[in-house]
Every structure is written in C-alpha cells, then in structure tokens.
Amino acid sequence: MSTETPNTMNDAVTDDWAQALEEQAATVNVNDDGAPVFESATAPVTSGGAASANPMQDIQMVLDIPVQLSVELGRTRVPIKYILQLAQGSIVELDALAGEPMDVLINGYLIAQGEVVVVNDKFGIRLTDIVTPSERMRRVSRT
Template identity: 40%
Template sequence: MSKTNPEADLEASDDQLNRAIEELRGVLQEEEQRTGAPERDATTTNPGVILNIPVDVQIVLGSAEMQVSELMALQKGSTVALNRRIGEPVDVVVNGRRIARGEITVLESDPSRFGIRLTEIVTAQKKG
C-alpha cells in the first residue's frame, strides 16, 4: 500500500474486492451449470470462497494536516502531531471503511508487541 496516495490504495482495494466478487460469480455460475442447481447464496455453496478473500486491515492512530512545505521538511527524527490524544480510541479500517474502534494494548504473549482491543463495532448504515 502506498503511503503517498491513500486514494489510489482505496481504489486498488476496491478493485481487488470487485475482482474477487466477479471470480465468485463465475464459480457460482460454473457450479450451477455443472449441477443444474439454481444459484444460491455464496456462503451456502462454498463459504471458503468468501472466507479466503484478502482484505486490508489498518489501525488508524490519528491523522495530521500539513502544507506541502512542512511535509517536504520532514526528516528522520521529526515528530508529526496527530489529531488524537493518548488514550483516545483508534479506528479499525477494512478496505477503507471504518468497522470498529478500540484501544491499544500490549500483547500478553509478547510484551514487545502491541495490538488493539476492540471496544466498539460500527454498525453498517443502509444506503438510500
């Protein structure tokens, strides 16, 4: 994923998802032709097809807005102030969409690593 063009990354993620959906449709059509059975929900015919689709998961600690001149002046050791404070929840984003919020935690199994403890699952909003 590109650190310089998040819009292109989102488009690439959507393209991957669209390709996976098209592949799934093809598999379902082939199965229907092979068996003569009507097309059913993908999770009914082959849940592995859906469950094996890769998704991009990002944990967003915060963001910053700066001018290009400030961006160009960044060097090793520079600090960028984010729009969130210590202790505020972080966003869990899948393929460009926020699905949850959580808090940063140290892994019990490996104290040199950290993870996210989910505190809120974002409900899907209906369009239209």
C-alpha cells in the same frame, strides 16, 4: 447469452443482498451487555434463486479473499514544504487525543474502534466498539 440487461442483473443482486440482510437481522440477538449474539440462520441460503447443495461451501469461497486491515492513530493535513523538512526526531501533531480509541479500517472503511495492546512484544488492538451495519451504510453513502 443472457437476455438480462445490466440494470435487471443489478436489481437481482440488490434483492439478494436485501434478503440476506433481512435474514441476518432476524437472527441477531443482543446479550445483557448490548453486544450482538449471532445465531445460525434458520432459512436456507440461496444462490441465484435456487437452493445451494452446500451453503457452507458458498461462504468458503469468500473466506480467503484478502482485505487490508489498518489501524489509524490520527490524521493531520500539512503542506508539502513541511513534509520536506521532516527529519529523524521530528514530531507530527495529529488530530486525535491521547487515550482516544483507534479507528480500525477494512479497505479504508471504518468497521470498529479499539485500544492498543502489547502482547509478547508485539502491538495489537483490542476491539472496544463495532460499527453497526446501518452506521457503515450511512458512512459509505456520505462519501
């Protein structure tokens, strides 16, 4: 049984994340367009304080975790009585303007914005702006 308290375990996890973010920041360059260019990290990836035998195996563990990706056209607030009056052909006014970029959310958190495209009779979204990690952290801390 571990003698670590929940607080010391949380501190260790926080330290691991801080180290990973520092390594990422050190390896991110920006191209002429201002878009991030990611290079492979030069520092070895560690897990639990010891060097992992295969760093690629560590990342493989999280690649198959399902997340919910949604694209938000706009929002509105309406009373329940209005919802009950909706019928086929009803129009619901949203707070977004025509031509505005759509919000791309992962598990409810904004990660990008983009524009709607149609490819082979299917809708898609072309990402036009990626939210920076620091902006994501700022938005999360506001909620």
